[in-house]
């Protein structure tokens with residue numbers, strides 16, 4: 507009886523989507539970590555937010571709660587209360603947790619950025635990573651280890667206090683500390699404005715590529731690149747993002763879409779264009795075997811960091827949350843692609859698809875029956 511009541515409650519609060527399956531079910535079927543940045547709202551907004559999050563996404567990342575200023579505002583005094591609430595909700599709903607972030611120049615307390623001695627700053631960084639990674643060890647599948655270290659419109663490093671006081675090797679150290687603190691977590695370099703290989707992002711994406719390629723060459727434990735993906739409606743070129751993904755994959759690195767939003771205004775034409783853009787980005791992801799994480803930077807427009815009136819995410823509303831056309835774009839991208847991976851060495855003319863997820867071993871992709879997969883070209 508209790509179970510029937512629960513099922514009814516769940517189906518009533520389900521936001522309307524054109525397909526029969528939720529976005530979470532579709533993402534699960536492809537083995538994609540499909541998530542949202544989370545800041546838990548209060549009052550009447552909480553329940554609809556939580557039900558949308560747990561029904562439509564299989565992954566969470568704390569929008570702010572794990573950042574340095576919120577976890578270690580005072581030296582060696584750690585506060586995980588806000589982040590724990592999000593982690594507990596996420597794991598208790600059978601979802602995955604992504605970590606954001608260990609080392610960034612922003613949202614860092616003054617007691618850190620005022621340290622001038624290289625060795626002291628490295629020791630403080632190591633302790634922060636140890637405590638944060640240690641507290642969540644086994645609960646977080648992937649961490650943003652270093653955030654935004656390349657300068658805008660440049661191939662060079664941002665002249666942050668990390669870079670100025672330690673040197674470029676602060677990045678190497680952060681990855682090594684993170685790997686030692688949680689050897690099972692995937693470790694990611696995360697940046698914005700470096701998604702494509704043409705236009706305004708071309709130079710910075712090369713800077714990021716050179717950085718991660720150097721890390722790989724030096725044997726630094728890095729597993730992937732985070733493409734933040736804060737876009738405007740016409741601010742990106744899908745083909746060039748696909749080309750960038752391919753060159754990153756060729757380094758043996760994963761791709762995580764870590765902070766996607768596509769800003770526009772609330773007209774029917776713009777919502778349709780927003781849908782088309784979400785669809786094309788998810789289509790890119792499902793066609794790249796190493797694109798395994800696809801996170802939107804928020805659940806609903808009302809909570810977007812873009813502020814009041816933002817029209818950037820997949821869902822709208824607060825006390826009642828409904829799916830926007832963009833959510834159908836995600837759904838269509840995942841369910842509409844029938845040919846993504848082909849089982850390698852299958853009989854000629856017989857295309858066997860992997861619909862049930864995939865995993866990676868020694869740089870190759872396999873389906874859940876252990877058959878090696880090859881990626882088919884993006885249509």
Ligand code: G3I
Pocket residue numbers: 569570612613653698734765811
């Ligand atoms: O928590 C305080 C609150 O106590 C205070 O009353 C209020 C007054 O302004 O500020 C609150 O803090 C704000 C915090 O968000 C929580 O809402 C900060 O001012 C505000 O600066 C902060 O903004 C966050 C921003 O990072 C900081 O740089 C955004 O929410 C967050 O979405 C954004 O996320 C970043 C990623 O971490 C890295 N990539 C870019 C992305 C967008 O900027």
